[in-house]
Amino acid sequence: MTTVRVYGGKAGTKPDGGSPLLAGLLAAIGIIVAWVGLVYVTHHPVGIAAWGVGGLLGIVVAKAAKPPTKATGALAAGLTLVTALLAKVVVVVVALQPMLRQELANDPAALTMLFLLEKTEQKSFSPELQATINARPDLVTDTTFFGFGPGHELREKMIDEAVAAAKASSFDERKRLVHKHYDRFLDKLGFGVLLLATFGLLDLLWIGLGMSTAWTLGQGRI
Secondary structure, eight states: OOOOOOOOOOOOOOOOOHHHHHHHHHHHHHHHHHHHHHHHHHHHTTTTTTHHHHHHHHHHHHHSSSOOOOOHHHHHHHHHHHHHHHHHHHIIIIHHHHHHHHHHOOOOHHHHHHHHHHHHHHTTTTTTHHHHHHHOHHHHHTTTTTTSOOOSSHHHHHHHHHHHHHHHHHHHHHHHHHHHHHHHHHHOOHHEEEETTTOOOOHHHHHHHHHHHHHHTTTOOO
16 A cells, blocks of 8 residues: 655644633633622621732733743733623622621610611600600701700610510511612612622732732733
């Protein structure tokens, strides 16, 4: 049998690496899940994690790129910013709000205010006290003499009944009131305001450092 030689054919080429964008997106999803879990467990925003996010995404993108370039560095930096922002959004929805509700449900001062609001709305104070409130609503809002005017005694009785109701309540009742009044407050406040409240100067610093690190490592530079 004779050997057939084919001239002009292309030599076998080395397969290209994976997609840097896909690798970065998959890594970003895992990072967001881990970040939210860490916040939920520690009850701390862990803003410094943004720096580590940049380093990790930079390495992942550079490894997937053949070869890494300034474009992959920019991709890693952009993914770092998007990941940090999305992580903040998920933290507010999944971790921060449940944490706040849990803390409110276990805070005596917060519970007193919630039961005071509930009793005021439902007009469910003791019959004698409720009758006085209905007859003299001006006393409830009286703030003369720095709050120690004629309405001081009435407000003290209202607070005492709210404290007693909070102490006698079940945890399910506390959770119900927290959900009711906290969600109402959140609706008035707006999700955007709550999200912005999670950003501080240090958070911006860590995100900036994370993007800078991602830019460097994403180009294959160490």
